[in-house]
Amino acid sequence: MPYDQIAPPARLLMGPGPISADPRVLRAMSAQLVGQFDPAMTAYMGETMELFRAVFRTGNEQTFLVDGTARAAIEAALVSLCEPGDRVVVPVFGRFGQLLVEIAERVGAEVHQVQAPWGEIVPPERIEEVVARVQPVVVAVAHGDTSTTMCQPLQPLGEICARHGALFYADVTASLGGNPFEMDDWGVDVASAGLQKCLGGPPGSAPISLSGSAVRRVEGRRHVELGLRTDQDVPRGRRIASAYFDLAMIMDYWGKRGLNHHTEATTMLYGARECARLVVAEGIDAAIGRHRLHGAAMLAGVGGLGLETFGDAEHRMNNVVAVRIPDGVDGESVRRAMLADFGIEIGTSFGPLHGVVWRIGTMGYNARTDAVLTTLVALEAVLRVAGVAVVAGGGFGAAREVYDDAFAGSLS
């Protein structure tokens, strides 16, 4: 045997995701397989749809999984909604807005960006200006962009899309379950996510939900694939440029017709169902409140150590904080020391923020008091060795205070 069995080192993943999975999710994923059209399997698929409706806060019938990582569902949404030449408006305030541009361009869309400096959100009125001028088919935005930790308010964008007749796509991969999100109330037509952020699962399955308007758009491009189509399946509109990401076919697979598309990734489905089940059991509001609390504790903690944070404080995501790397400190060597001495992973960053900030996450299973406090005392130890004049006990103390206040508040 050339290699040993899987035995990963113990890690506390406090980066921007993936984070340590909830052990209950891994347990669910250890269950044996059933056939893809077994009554037990189709029942699990139906339950998964129902559970994710609760998580997305939607009544959308078409709520299911795309078999791939989070960006698989982004591409499925854009390739199914957009034909080549269609106009798409993308507010860009970080790397994941850039990703939407990249995907939309490859789909052949004519992309119009509305940019904001990293660390800010894009003012809705600037977006409306462009939408009014361009009259796009789709407005696509990243809700929480972990590259800058900013959370773009979606409700105004929903209103803008409604006013101008555009479909509204939101990538909620990094925000869902940890920040308020109201798919129906905010007028979002398609939202997609991953499991590996606030939902506490591993990457590899991508929940997605489509409004009635989005379904009509996709159904207007329905071409059942060769070998499955019957005489009733009259092709409609321009064929979607991807077979794997054809949401019309994926809806046929998840729906009553049960038409074979891919072979559903059983184990990832077990995991996705358990992620949603745990959030629904906790209560969506309680889960968001937990992320708010532990995010606030981490923010206070890094402040208590004497570190500065990055970005517009008013529009921070609950679940990740960008910490400025102190002058003269090698950010990567601090990350390596955190990993080597404590088994704790904190994140680096992309593009203009690479080497400028660390990203520290508090999400999913790791949105916990012990995870936050352990990270802060470890960071204090490592930074002191790196020559930073940290406040002794300052991180722990400031975070502890947030918890004490929250506890006092819950008694009042």
Place this chain on the structure above:
Amino acid sequence: MPYDQIAPPARLLMGPGPISADPRVLRAMSAQLVGQFDPAMTAYMGETMELFRAVFRTGNEQTFLVDGTARAAIEAALVSLCEPGDRVVVPVFGRFGQLLVEIAERVGAEVHQVQAPWGEIVPPERIEEVVARVQPVVVAVAHGDTSTTMCQPLQPLGEICARHGALFYADVTASLGGNPFEMDDWGVDVASAGLQKCLGGPPGSAPISLSGSAVRRVEGRRHVELGLRTDQDVPRGRRIASAYFDLAMIMDYWGKRGLNHHTEATTMLYGARECARLVVAEGIDAAIGRHRLHGAAMLAGVGGLGLETFGDAEHRMNNVVAVRIPDGVDGESVRRAMLADFGIEIGTSFGPLHGVVWRIGTMGYNARTDAVLTTLVALEAVLRVAGVAVVAGGGFGAAREVYDDAFAGSLS
């Protein structure tokens, strides 16, 4: 809690796949996550590449996973190799050849089919005739097509592609690990698979390997995505129409550059690595021999029951047999009874064979004596109730004889 935790019914999956996963694979998948650029993770990625080189029988450096089900890797191969308008030749002898046509068409290729009746392979000389005339960029074929249980010999096709300067893509999803496959010796440029057939894992991860010629073709269309590209990343050729399936970017992610693309599906990677590790430990030839033995036992067993099989006996896959549904028998009610009374799943079929044959698999973890014999005695019981004049003990006896002969052979 609206739903209970995952607790699937006990099943013995003897269809065309997915089949019951090897418990060791599920155990590997229950390991906790590490970060996507953790040294432990990149080491596991490197080991996974190495192990799958052994499984594919190749020295190809570019051997890695696509994060999705088997058809994700098919699409990644075709969208990365083919530009719109490129000519592609597809031998079609079942549903999975049709799938290649469907995917290649959506990619914008000009597809030329070479068809054979279901139950036969496509004669190589007919393929060469078309290749010589069309001069395609790519010849794409399903190696084993479970819809008909036929296994197309690939070596002659490799020679044809070499003679005419075409790249050779083979979908080995259903065959790999259970039937001989020699990627390098047979001149296959790109091969891709899934885990859920002979490799004994769950669906959701798709191993792929690219020859040097295929890599050059893909690298000729290299466009590093927005937000990651540097001044050195001069765009080349026509941009690949999918960001998720852009093999040039996926190679940058798995390679030394470690450029972020998707977030690798950690748990599926653990499973894929374990699938390959188990096959390599058993020995590729031994694993193929095991599939040959249990496939032969199942074939003899259904014959011993008095049932007829479908398709050209000379070109059968080792791991699945198509059994003709006896006249007057409702195939679906037999399948339901097998599931209800014994927890055993056997397969239905597609298209022209729907209602005509059952497909019974012997693959991966379920290529085992007890699985074969249990299926045969259960089938006897169910068929008798359905009014079929089965030979009492005939299935068990005939299969048992195959095992006895093999055992005697191993002593001689």
